[in-house]
Amino acid sequence: MFSDESRFSLQSDSRRTLIWREPGTRYPQENTIERHRYGGAGWLVWGGIILGSRTDLHIQTVTMTDHIHRDVILEQHVRLFRGAMGVEFLFMDDNARPHRANIVDECLQSENITHMDWPAYSPNLNPIEHVWDMLGRRIAARQPLPICLPELRRALLDEWCNIPQDQIDNLILSMPRRCKACIASSGRHTPY
Numbered sequence: 001m002f003s004d005e006s007r008f009s010l011q012s013d014s015r016r017t018l019i020w021r022e023p024g025t026r027y028p029q030e031n032t033i034e035r036h037r038y039g040g041a042g043w044l045v046w047g048g049i050i051l052g053s054r055t056d057l058h059i060q061t062v063t064m065t066d067h068i069h070r071d072v073i074l075e076q077h078v079r080l081f082r083g084a085m086g087v088e089f090l091f092m093d094d095n096a097r098p099h100r101a102n103i104v105d106e107c108l109q110s111e112n113i114t115h116m117d118w119p120a121y122s123p124n125l126n127p128i129e130h131v132w133d134m135l136g137r138r139i140a141a142r143q144p145l146p147i148c149l150p151e152l153r154r155a156l157l158d159e160w161c162n163i164p165q166d167q168i169d170n171l172i173l174s175m176p177r178r179c180k181a182c183i184a185s186s187g188r189h190t191p192y
Contacts, residue, residue, distance in 0.1 A: 006132040009042025066101030127171035
């Protein structure tokens with residue numbers, strides 16, 4: 001399972017507008033998508049993805065702490081997926097401080113959850129980062145845009161469920177290719 005958190009807000013955290021376009025195309029183009037970077041009041045969301053499935057989206061207003069990561073994320077979400085998948089289950093999150101706390105390590109060991117080593121500062125290798133991008137684009141394309149936090153919460157839950165599973169699966173299946181490209185370009189060791 002690949003997992004991570006991301007923040008989604010109503011207001012722009014920068015004064016820039018980001019433009020997405022099809023790979024290999026140049027600006028200007030007619031079907032570009034403008035998305036304002038979100039900042040300010042919003043939601044911290046957590047999700048996990050595996051081939052053929054995903055977790056429910058967990059939404060909170062507070063910063064992720066080691067206790068929240070253990071008590072909510074690991075106990076209420078990850079443990080259930082691990083139980084359903086058995087010994088083949090491999091858990092991946094980034095190297096954020098709450099994910100590396102002793103209470104989290106103890107919980108992973110007590111639940112017999114194998115944790116994948118992950119190189120620091122390599123978010124482009126985690127396929128869920130691309131899922132967050134998809135989710136952000138889907139929210140930015142909604143008409144009308146969410147204008148309050150309850151609307152943003154509903155939109156996040158709706159759009160999370162509406163991301164096609166085959167797109168998530170394709171991201172996961174692209175891991176070996178992306179890791180090889182990372183090795184070739186940096187000469188660094190990756191988990192594959």
